[in-house]
Structures are given as C-alpha cells and as structure tokens.
Amino acid sequence: MVFVSGHRRGTVESAMTTSIPRRFTARTQAALAVERLAAEASRRLGRGSGEMIGGKLALRVSPGALAEVGSHRRTACVSGTNGKTTTTRLLARALGTLGPVKSNSGGANMAPGVLAALSRPPFDAAAALEVDEIWLPKVAHEISPRVVLLLNISRDQLDRSNETRRIASMWRELGAELRDTTVVANVDDPLVAWAAGGWHRQVWVSAGQNWTADAMVCPQCARLLHRNDNGWWSECGLARPEPIVAVTGQREILWYGRTISARLDLPGRVNLGNAAMAAAAARELGVEVEAALAAMTGLGDVQGRYQEVALGEQGRRGRLLLAKNPAGWVEMMELLADAPPRPVVIDFNSQTADGRDPSWIWDVPFERLAGRQVLVTGGRKEDMSVRLAYAEVPHSVHASAEDAAQAANEKVVDVVANYTAFRDLLVRSSR
C-alpha cells in the first residue's frame, strides 16, 4: 500500500509496511542499474563513495527517477547552513529503531546524492536525507518528504553573497506547495522561522542560535529586528514562535511539556540542538523520544568530525573539528571552552568550496583563544596569522597540520579546519 497522506496533529503512524513490490518505469529500472554499476566502478577505482557520479548518470537516464524511488515512503529532508550532516546522522539512528534506513551518509547532498541513497532495496525503507539549501526545493518537490528539518541560515561562502534572504524566501515558497509535509523548524533563527511560517504544519523547536549577525533584519518587512533574552520580534508582527521542543540545559530538553534528560556522545550544546531537531522529526515518523535519544547516544563522530586521528608519524594525535563560517567557529569556540585547554591547530583554506574570500575570519572572536597554544597552517595561513596578531593571540605558523601538531606542547591537539582543509586532513589521516 501507499501510505495515506494528510496526517493530523498528534497522530503517530505505525511503521509502514509495504507488501506490494514497487513498480518502477523501465527507464527508472535502467537508471537504478546504471547507478549501481557506476557506483561500484567508482569505488573500485578508489574515487570516493561513488554517490555523485552514479546518481548523476541515473538522473540522466531517468529524470523522474528521484520521484519514483523517493515518494511514497517515509522520508525526512534535513537542510540548513550548519549541522546538516550531524543532524541527518542522528535522525538516521533514531529512525533505525523502526527498521532499515537509507541515508546519504557520504555527504553528497544534491539531487544525485539523494537518488543514490534511495536507489537500493528495500524501496520502502525510511530515509534520512541531507539536502543542500539551494537544492531543497528541487529534491522536496520530487520526493514529497513527510518531514523537512530547517536548522539555520547564515553566511557561508562570502563570494556567494545575497543568499540568506533568498534561501529563506525559496524555502517559504516551497512550504506553501508541499501540502502534506510537516516542517520541523528552529524558532531561534528568524530567517528559518519566517520561512517555515509559510508551511502547512509546523513543529517549532528551540535549537539555539549563538550567531545572530546574519539575522538582524526582518525577512518579512526589512526593518531591524528587536531581540531580548526571550526571543526576537519585528514591528510587522513577525515574532519567535513558541517552541514545543527546546534545549534548556547542557543535558536537558523540554519535550512537549515535560523535561527529559539527554546525554549524547557528541560534544557541545550545538549538537544537543541538532539532536532535539532530529528527535522532533523522528517523532513525526513514529519514534518515541526515549528510543530516539537512546539510539543517538553512541554516535561519537560524524564523517570524521570530533574524531581523534593520527597526525604524522610521531605519535601525535588531533581531534578534528569543522568550522567553515563565522557561525560554525562560534560553535567551536563554545565546544573548545567545554574541554581542557589543549593546543589548537587552525587549518585554514580559501579554495572554491570554502569560499574564496577569507574576510569573514574578522567576524570570529579569536580573542577567546588567548591562553592556549595556537598553531596555524593551511592555504591562507598568512591571513589567519594577521587576524590572530590583531587579536593579540600568540601563535606559530607551520607548513602542515602534521608539522603544527609536532610543534605542539602536548601530544593531543584540537584541529579546527574549514571545508577543504578538513577534507584533506581526513584523507591524509586515514591513509
């Protein structure tokens, strides 16, 4: 059977069972075969997980493949500037308590990557899908997800400017068209709250926002937003919605009127916010919160993030942290402050995938690193060095993260890297 859409508030559907094998068009069957071949070939050649190339070819063979394999199953799409990958992984674990789950865990988060994740049996498996902010409308239109999670919108790459408001606006329009989709949205981000306000059904979550600089202007009326400890509001009437789920402490979540404790293995309050979002989405798909949180515990790293790896041959080790924009850096600052002050290696690039303009590091309060040993490397190490000099943070500059770790005063360091720097570190350390 195909599940009945138009679910009502508060109802929790039992796990969907599908006895009739799905019938795909011949075109899509061919596309799925092509996807499998391409992915396998790509893996054999050692070119990553093959999600991108396989999915791309399959979409060329059958442009409708995504709709065919993606609709009529329990899917959730996760989007936002920061935290997509982690939240998707947490959600996948929660959904795993009900049965098999598909997920684009390799991080390929555009249409081809989503298709690759959905293109293997069982075709009625639930799916937790990370989707790029810009690609969300395209993907969601095809697969009509049961739930969409909107985490946050902030500046990411400065050379793709003028995007925060545009993304919010795209998301708002999308919601108006997805009649049967519930949006789980972060009330602490005004852009997200405004975007989600246009959907047919919302679950409001207070997941926190410690970076407000990109949401100072009302997305609805372009006047300045007002803020205090209780939230934000605008003269046009737009205001922070009342959340039904909220992160209220380091290990505490307010959950539909009661307080529950939550202990994650992932560090930091930011990840508790991600978990709250994931749990709220899992609830919409039939998972009790206790089961969801229990399944999330035990996840210690996400694609190498928070993982400790060997750095070089001399027994040095580093915990890998990703910070690719000001909002992400502020999160990492909080996380670093939670732990004993290790030396910090900053690995900073400005390749195309990072954004070519490194100016944003001047918005990061690097003064907070004072008192730690700081070591700098990466393609734009000189820019970072100037930033730290003006922040009066003593530091040294090194040719590589491995060299930096070697020069550190302790055997274990924290490494904060932006996108390509992180990717390269992960590849080097897993050789």
Add this chain to the structure above:
Amino acid sequence: MRRGSATRIALIYPELLGTYGDGGNAIVLEQRLRWRGLPAEVVNVPAGSQVPDSCDIYLLGGGEDAPQVLAADGIRQNRAIVRAVGSGAALLAVCAGYQVIGATFPSGGEIHEGLNLVDIETRRSFAPPETPPPGRAVGDIVVEPDPRLNLPTLYGYENHAGRTRRLPGAGGFPLGVVRRGIGDGEDGGSDGSGGGGGGGTDGIVDGRVVGTYLHGPVLAQNPALADLLLTWIHGDLPPLEAPQEAQVLREARRRALAGS
C-alpha cells in the same frame, strides 16, 4: 597627538554593514594606535541608534541590498557623519558603504539617494539599456594607488553588482588604478567581459574621505592605508614595530596574484 583623549573610531551599523568582515577595519585602527602607545576607543554604533558626531574616524562596511538601504536612510536622517567630516573627521567607506556616501545608488530595482559626501554615482550598469548588465564583480582585486597617496599596492577582495563613476566636475581623485579585478568598472569591466584590470579605477579620495570596493578587510591587508587615515587625525605617528604578520601576508598575496 592629543594626550589623554582617546582616538574614537566609530563603527557604523555593524549589523547592517558587516556582512564582509569589514568590522575588522576598526580592530586594525584601534590596535595600530594602541601598539604605538596611543589611546583608542572603538565606538560601536548599532543600527537604530544615534550616530555620534564627536568621533575621529568613521567606518562604513559592505552589506546586502535591504540592509544597505536601511543604513543609508539612518545615516541620512541624522547628519552626524556629514557634520563630523565637515569638521575634520576621517571616513573610510567600503563597498555598500562606498556606494552610500555618493549621490545615488541602486538597490532592489530602485535608485536611492545617498549621503552626497563625494561626487560619485552607482548603477547596476552604465551601458546602454539594450545591453545586458555586467556580471557581479567577485574576486581578488589589486589596485595601484594614486601616487599622491604614497602608498604601496593595495590588495583585497571585491564582491558587488554595482558599477560606480565620478560625476562631472567631481572633487578628489580615484583611490587607484585597477590592476586585477573590476573595482568601479568604468573602463575596466563595465562591458561585462568580467576580465577587468583594463586600466579602470577603484574608489575615491576626497579630503579625508576614502571610498573603495576592497574588502579583506582592506586595512588588515594594507596597513599603510590604515596609517594614512591615522595620520590625517594625529599628524606624524610614532614608529610601529609589530606586527610582521601583515608583511608576510602581503608578500603571500603578491606571490599568489602575480602574473595575472
């Protein structure tokens, strides 16, 4: 040097004009004073609040369309910056801020009135209406400053859709000639070729007002420009030892951008 009284650096509406890290210009000015033993104070002027007219240096940064219009309205209504500049304060205006200090600028499909502090105007395009507007100017920019300024090469990053030109009979002079990138785009890149660097100019220097498209932040990458602004307020400055990092960065930029 005025003993005892700190140099006041006003960072105007950082929530609106802070998209591209230009708040760093305030940090650079403050520290270059403090490292010389001169007292300095950064005055944050949040959007919606009164702009003081008692500061020594005013900073306007880059921002997106809607915030730019909000900022321009706010600054125009209280004329503090205009009064302050009239009585000797210095002003550095970057990108959206640079457009705002001119006569008019485009935003959201309309032409808005600027501060009229310098004789420039900005449009999406100055090409005839039937030609498509040029692409957004995004990328590294290198400017050879006007010899009168006695400054070394300026390095930065630009990101703007508008093209800027001097009005007939304009006062002051362009900040410099674009060696790489688009800048104002008058001659170099306004044809939409995107190549730029064809001898067009960037920015304006008029009295103690400097306008430019350079982010970076511009004063972090070009400390000599920071010191020029400070000299306008202080006269001769004591020598500065630190930091060597800025020189290393400039050498890295020079190498990275050489040959293009």
